[in-house]
Amino acid sequence: MPQLNVADTCVGTRALGPGWRSVVWVQGCPLDCAGCVAPDWIPDRPNRLVSPAALVDELLADPAVTGLTLSGGEPMAQAAGLAELVGLARARRELDVVCFTGFTAEVLRDRPPGPGVADLLAQVDVLVDGPYVARRDDGRGLRGSDNQRVRHLTDRLRGSGYDFAGRPRSVEVRVRDRGALLVGVPTAGVLRRFDEAIDRCAEHLGQGGPR
Ligand code: SF4
Numbered sequence: 001m002p003q004l005n006v007a008d009t010c011v012g013t014r015a016l017g018p019g020w021r022s023v024v025w026v027q028g029c030p031l032d033c034a035g036c037v038a039p040d041w042i043p044d045r046p047n048r049l050v051s052p053a054a055l056v057d058e059l060l061a062d063p064a065v066t067g068l069t070l071s072g073g074e075p076m077a078q079a080a081g082l083a084e085l086v087g088l089a090r091a092r093r094e095l096d097v098v099c100f101t102g103f104t105a106e107v108l109r110d111r112p113p114g115p116g117v118a119d120l121l122a123q124v125d126v127l128v129d130g131p132y133v134a135r136r137d138d139g140r141g142l143r144g145s146d147n148q149r150v151r152h153l154t155d156r157l158r159g160s161g162y163d164f165a166g167r168p169r170s171v172e173v174r175v176r177d178r179g180a181l182l183v184g185v186p187t188a189g190v191l192r193r194f195d196e197a198i199d200r201c202a203e204h205l206g207q208g209g210p211r
Pocket residue numbers: 029030031032033036037038042072073074101102103131132
């Protein structure tokens with residue numbers, strides 16, 4: 001059974017797809033897009049290794065969750081484990097699945113980067129594909145830049161009314177014990193202000209401020 005190498009998770013958010021969803025960001029990405037929003041999650045190093053079954057328990061702990069979002073890092077680099085995760089999750093509840101990938105759908109079809117890609121694609125309802133291109137970041141939609149395409153691989157979310165490509169962006173900030181997590185697709189300005197705020201907090205705490 002493949003283990004997943006996970007960068008982070010979020011149980012319950014409205015910032016990464018329609019409805020109330022859980023998100024898994026995998027650790028490691030073979031691409032290297034300039035301006036990547038999550039550079040810490042590019043290195044292919046062990047972070048949190050967890051079985052798909054255990055991760056399903058975590059992601060579905062909230063009974064109100066109706067969807068999963070797979071992001072990273074690069075989900076297609078861990079496609080076999082994620083395909084198993086989605087299968088196990090759907091055995092427990094009806095769910096829609098949104099997946100981000102830096103590969104284009106054509107590359108995934110013709111030159112899949114690893115095992116399990118076809119199995120995962122068979123379970124994804126909406127695929128947002130293609131690399132992030134900073135000069136094409138138009139600040140809109142559930143995608144980083146407008147070269148990335150929103151592909152409805154099934155009809156499940158086609159009539160949902162959720163405007164994947166054109167909606168105003170929104171983010172949520174989750175405060176953790178040692179830091180904060182930005183959930184969503186941020187505009188460049190939001191990302192800059194978030195990073196500045198984190199730096200100021202670290203500086204403050206480093207100088208003996210309140211904890
Ligand atoms: S594909 Fe995504 S995670 Fe990978 S480098 Fe590009 S923006 Fe970052």
